[in-house]
Amino acid sequence: MAISFENALGVHPQALSLRERRSEVLAANLANADTPNYKARDLDFQSILKNQMPSNGRSLERTHVRHQQAGNMQLGAELLYRNPHQASLDGNTVEDHIEQAKYAENSVQYQASLTFLNGKFSGLMSAIRGE
Template identity: 60%
Template sequence: MAISFDAALGIHPQALLVRTKRAEVLANNIANADTPNYKARDIDFRAVLAAQNASDVAPVKLDVRRNGHQSGLVNPDLAAELLYRNPTQPSVDGNTVDMQREQAEYAQNAMAFQASFIFLNRKFSGLLSAIKGE
């Protein structure tokens, strides 16, 4: 009997990819907290995963002949997935980064990443035990 990794692992591998990209975006916001006219961005995690689940077609892969290219669920330039954050209190210099919110979002994203990673780790341990016959 063949093991279907897609069925066994569920959405968690894709969730890890999106959480990784979201961590990059949030870290970029934090790094640019003092940059004039910088507009905070974020990824709508649920929308990206919902779009991935809704399509039965595999995501379009990029040509990765160059080192800077990436492939995967989220487009590297994130043009469609990135949204501007609505500031609660924008600064005088036009920067829309709220450090407390960015840090809270980053911490929440990190915890969700860790939860998916632990889930996958336990799934692989269970599959390994099943293969060994333990």
């Protein structure tokens, strides 16, 4: 009997990928904190993950050859601009303390996704060994 990793691992691989992409976006914000007219960006993690996951356990099917294939979604389209709490005179919308907090929060959530995946793989290994 073949193991379906998509069914066995659930949402965790997609979540890990999105957390990685969000780390890149937040790091770019921090790197450009002193760049005039730089606009802080972020990902709406919940909505992107919800859109990527099939509903009701059903997988997405292509009904026409010219339809876009599921899973090839470009994350760049979901980048949103962050509204600053306090406007900067040079047009930069990066607020260091906000970006650092968001980066730290995302880092903890990334680690949690890794822990969940590790647990899933441990369970699969136990099942394979017959334990």
